[in-house]
Amino acid sequence: MSIDAVFIEGKRKYIFCSDEHGLRVLSSVFEHVKKEKLAYEWYHLSTKTWPFLEDFLRKQKMGTFLYVVLPYSELHIVQTMAARIGFSSDESQFIGYGEKWISVFCCRCHELNRAEEQLTELTCIQCELKLEVSDHYSELHHAFLGYPATS
Template identity: 45%
Template structure:
């Protein structure tokens, strides 16, 4: 698992995580408290979009949660306007998901990772895993990855 690291010089520190994720972030939270820096903890059980969108520029966002949730969270943060330099993500665990191949229509089972690209188990095509879940196929749709 990746290690969380403290990024100095930010106006405010935001920690967004589930229960296990908070434990992962704890070393940095402790440090921020020790340095008496402004921070906010946010549990993902609450609507996160509203909370994120009212944050001011110069805040730094830490996120720690399961890989599958993390992916959605990342997109949300980007929508709100956080750039890659203003966030740090730690993913853990993860459940296996099915990915539907756009070329051969085969199903490949994969564990959610940060890099959502896999090779189709059937035709070896490099697939980019999308957010589109097909309940019909019981799988996420995989598109041809852009190289």
């Protein structure tokens, strides 16, 4: 992983949200928070705790800083949830790891296709149209738009 967690000073409380791998990624920031005796909570994400995450985040007060480390395949779920609750980009850090995939929205059949991040063309899994992956990102579909390939 190329991105490291960075300690942000002056927050009322720190929330660390991760799976087992994230424990290692956040360890230096976590140790700093403990050493400074700052308020914190660790929310360990597992199949048992996922359903309660949104309620947990909604109960946090202003001034809370959120650190999240998850596989790229799950990171977007928490990013969307946190934004909906009211965590801004100044109040959170999101770090992904593992294989990075993107979603590509087919302009013909509206199917979402999964593709490797660096892929520029693919064939739609539903209608078999050859798509060119654009740099236009749809917030509505959480996907890059795929247009008919010209080649």
